[in-house]
Amino acid sequence: MTAIPIAIPAKPALPTIRRYRATGLLTAAVFAALELGAALAGGAQWTEMINPPGLLACYLATFLTPAPSLLRAGSDRVELSFQLFLALKALLVIVIIGLMWWRTRPALKCAPILKHLALAAQLLAALALNSLAFHLLVAVQLGALLPLRRALACLAIQILLGVGVDMLMLASASQELGDGRFLTLMAIFSTERCLLMLGFALAWLARQELQGRMQLAASHAQLRATQSLLGDTVRASERMRIARNLHDAVGHHLTALNLHLDLASRQSGDKPATALATARELSHSLLAEVRGIVSAERQEQDIHLRQALQLLCAGIPAPAIELSMDAQADACSPAAAHTLLCCVQEAVTNAVRHAGASRLSIEIRGKGDVLLVHIADNGNGSGDAPEGNGLRGMRERLAAHGGVLRTGSAALQGFWLELSLPMKGVQA
Incomplete structure (x- = not known):
């Protein structure tokens, strides 16, 4: 790791x-x-x-x-x-x-x-x-x-x-105490109670402002991570489109041109023209290069999941996030990368809003053709609270791609999630 x-x-x-x-x-x-x-x-x-x-x-x-x-x-x-x-x-x-x-x-x-x-x-x-x-x-x-x-x-x-x-x-x-001093003390005590309410209100407003800043920073980090992964996906899709166009248009025309050049060479007899032979060689070479380019474009569909997760973790104000990821996990498909990013975003959002945690660890590793993810915080845990829409959405998203989600919680030990997801189960 x-x-x-x-x-x-x-x-x-x-x-x-x-x-x-x-x-x-x-x-x-x-x-x-x-x-x-x-x-x-x-x-x-x-x-x-x-x-x-x-x-x-x-x-x-x-x-x-x-x-x-x-x-x-x-x-x-x-x-x-x-x-x-x-x-x-x-x-x-x-x-x-x-x-x-x-x-x-x-x-x-x-x-x-x-x-x-x-x-x-x-x-x-x-x-x-x-x-x-x-x-x-x-x-x-x-x-x-x-x-x-x-x-x-x-x-x-x-x-x-x-x-x-x-x-x-x-x-x-x-x-x-005389009557005058008694009334003065009563007025002072009443003013003190009003000051208590004012201090309470200012503290609550400061807390709301801080929570708003934290949620805004978390949303910005999630947006940057999603944008990064989306950019990789768009580039991969564009390369695939270009490869298909080269194969369907240029490749077919070059194949037809080779056929006609072969036919012309046979019709010219035993001694075909030198220019015709050169054209045949150039046509075959060009067709081989086009096929090589198409194959390379189909294979180069790298999705920088590591970079997207780094952007997400770096932009979260609190809790402090520790991310570990092995090299095998980088080879996942675009669909698996998108699913994993969405699940990690949901886990981070829950930790920011509900857990009250100071630390969050995310461990991602590949085992065979499966991505294994362990996410744990040191927050309050879930207790007996029912599963919310966020966790249900994670289960549904993972199930659609052949994945599984397990959760657990312990008193004073936080909340943890374990995800398993096929790396190549769904291709973009």
Whole structure:
């Protein structure tokens, strides 16, 4: 098996995905630095701890320090509460950033339930922090990673839970807040919920734009591959037409001319004219050359399947495609090459749209008079989903040319297809 190195000058979607992920992680780190830095700068006296970590820190400090009295001002309890608050806040920030890094890895392979639990854990941590910045990070992930309906449902849950936490925090601190400050905080919290919806919408639009670019690039690659194979087929058909015309027109006329020259030579007696003998020789030579040209044109029907597949694989932004193809597979007929290209295109399209795969391998080899193709990805697999129109169309196309299709899927191991197709079963 000879592997084909595919030179890809640029795959626009892959750098874009990496940039989005890096931007999100950098933003999370900046938010974490601002959150913790503001608390450190404010100190125990100016930092408001009216969120779950702050309340928990105050509760724990009451067990770890003596109660204030006439002899003790209670500053040690305040300081310990502040330190515990910072520690809990830093822990929650680390949890959010760590889960965000793990959840957005391009090559992540795990059960879908674990991915959903990671988002749920980030949401709970953001609720505990009661921070707009980290709520916004979770909302952006919902819009960027989940299907629209599920993402909207999760966003609604996030907003309702956030409102509930806000109400609890305001209720616990209502004695320390005046009416004016209470209304101001309510207005701030309402604005925060609107910002969550705005961040969700922007993330969803960015996701749609990226998916549109990937599908456009995939369609362009398929068009180039089809155009390449179609050009080879058209050239082969044109050579066949020229060969037939030479055989039917020029060849027949030269044969008739030879017959008449032979007749003229016999009628001229024992000593035919020198010019007549020369004409006979030239006519026979020309007829032999025409027959040689016709035979060569009929045989030269090369179909560059390898080139078409290279164009297809090189133009797909994601997943990364590894193509291997042996020399024997290059000798297939135009009809077999077209059928194989259509099947590979369908498999690549399914991997791009549905599999969520980061890698796709295509192995093509010849065994006797049969093409054997193995295509596998590392995506989500098909699960119990029924076979779609694409796979049914592949089966019908292969069956029409004497081929067979087998498919399979395993949890967390992707989806695979095995095709067998006669190399010379159908001639163009």
